[in-house]
Amino acid sequence: MPDAKHDLADALGHLRHAAHQLLAEPDPTGQALALASQILDIENLLEELDIEPAFVPAAETAADSLATAGRLLGRRPDIVPSKIWPALQTVLVQAGDRGRR
């Protein structure tokens, strides 16, 4: 299994893709903007751990990018700050809801 810092760097890279994908899409309701803002906040929390993002290949959708980031962070529950989990859970649910509409 790759080292923890590698997982977190990859997760941060996927979060950056997710924010980019959301901000780039047409957003008449403002939902993508609100979701992207929350993702930026999660990125900021991870950067407080001195994690440098990896430049990873983009997933197909923002929801996929978020899911990948969630999986990578989920491998490292011991070093991911606890305040990231509720924020991450919220964006995962919201991204999933958007994907189903």
Added chain:
Amino acid sequence: MAAVNALLAALHDRTLDLSAQPSMPSTTEISGLSRVVGNAIRILALIDPPPDVMTILQAMPKAEPAEEPVNSPITTIGYTLGVLADTLNANPETVRNTGHADRGQLRSQVLATLHHVATVSLAACPVDQAFSGPALIRDLADATNAASYVPQGDLHEPIGLLALGQSPGGLDQAVARWAEAAIEILHSPTRVTSYAFQRTAATIATICSTAAATFAEPTGERPFEVAASAPLTKASQAWQRAADWPPEIRLGGRTTELRHRSQDLDQALATHRLGHPGAPSRQAAMRAALRAAEKVAACHKSALIQVINRRNLWISVEALGPTYLTHHPGASRSDWVPHPATRAGEALLDACTQAGRALETALDQLHHPPGTSTAATPGQGPRWETVSAPNRSPRPRSPTALTPPSRGIAR
């Protein structure tokens, strides 16, 4: 007054305190159980209560309020549930329109609290005189056991942000604190980060979209504010584009204070959207927010010009491709290097400039709508005015041209 999410967090903490306290509460202390039960019923009745739990709760006898000690942990939980019940019952429409996930989360948290209170009460007082017997409490602990394993989590807006007696100065204060934090970080060439640029742009976009929605509300008094709604929507979209940085470009660092202030403002804006449509105070609050956004927007642009001119942006080596690696054999694909080209910076600056112009246009529309004149106000007679060449853009514009880099500082 605290919002629903804060109340649920407090409920969670107080329940943990109750379970963790070294000595079990006395029979007097657990007489607060009656308040817990009464308020839990008021909440559960709004959100599809489990019938078995409701049957048990309704069978529990009522204790006299005078029997409750003021500061016992169970009484505190009862009061917290009471505020939560008041808040939810004051907003039945919002509760009704809340999705299954949030209703389930709310139900689980209330049931988990009941479980812990019942468990502690049962251990403390197996033959409690206040109730006909421990059987009901044991039944309650059993019926709510599963919910105690559900992790605690925040509810989404709008239900998570509901609160009793919203502070009238809430939005103004949140905007002021956000603008102060944003301007402070944007003014610092050594501390500004890509997060600061992206988050301030996203927040300006949110302010614009909230203002657009607010000014679109029919008031019947100021039709020109309705006319500003469309340009504000365009400004919001333009600032959303300005918030969109390519993933291969970054400017690292810590920006904790701005994150807190931005989240507070997001909450205040979400609460604002729940307010009474058409109230003049709502439009006044959004005018003030737009004035602050305009100041932050100006700082955003001058800070971005400075960062680009100093080549402070970093780019991923992976994104630069194999040619870069060939010419820089010591570099690794996972490295980030000071940005060697200005193309990405120009794109960011262009988006920022477009966004600034869109905001300026929207504010011009709001302050000087076409077809209105400040020369003649209602109640005044006709008067002469001096006509001069039009000057529709009193605000100074910052230069957009990039100047040569001054030094190769990079983070």
